Amino acid sequence: MDSIQVSSLWRNSATSPHGSGRGIDIVAVTRGNLTVRFNNSTVGPQSQAAMALRNEVYNSMVNDQRVSQALDPWWVKSKIPGNTYNQPNVWQQGYPNGNLSKKRYNFMYKHRHHLHLTIRR
Numbered sequence: 801m802d803s804i805q806v807s808s809l810w811r812n813s814a815t816s817p818h819g820s821g822r823g824i825d826i827v828a829v830t831r832g833n834l835t836v837r838f839n840n841s842t843v844g845p846q847s848q849a850a851m852a853l854r855n856e857v858y859n860s861m862v863n864d865q866r867v868s869q870a871l872d873p874w875w876v877k878s879k880i881p882g883n884t885y886n887q888p889n890v891w892q893q894g895y896p897n898g899n900l901s902k903k904r905y906n907f908m909y910k911h912r913h914h915l916h917l918t919i920r921r
């Protein structure tokens with residue numbers, strides 16, 4: 801990777817890992833002249849190469865033992881004991897949606913325009 805565009809690190813929050821400095825929000829990653837934006841809300845379809853870079857970044861993060869959550873517009877995965885999940889981000893399908901809880905749906909919606917990473921405690 802040549803550059804990473806971050807939109808938030810620590811912020812005052814009692815309800816997210818950003819409050820304890822363990823949250824990283826990434827909006828774009830660039831390698832050479834290829835940029836992927838972690839956004840399928842205000843950014844339209846991206847090239848196959850851009851999505852391959854997204855997959856590479858996302859997979860490297862979910863496979864890193866220091867990362868307990870990786871949430872982006874296409875997938876949400878949590879490895880936090882007692883709160884594990886691993887499923888597509890279906891925010892575009894709207895709510896209600898099958899047996900998806902309102903809480904999970906809102907969570908997906910919140911991650912429609914960035915990659916959120918939680919660093920393990």
Ligand SMILES: [Zn+2]
Nearest residue numbers: 823824825916
């Ligand atoms: Zn975040």
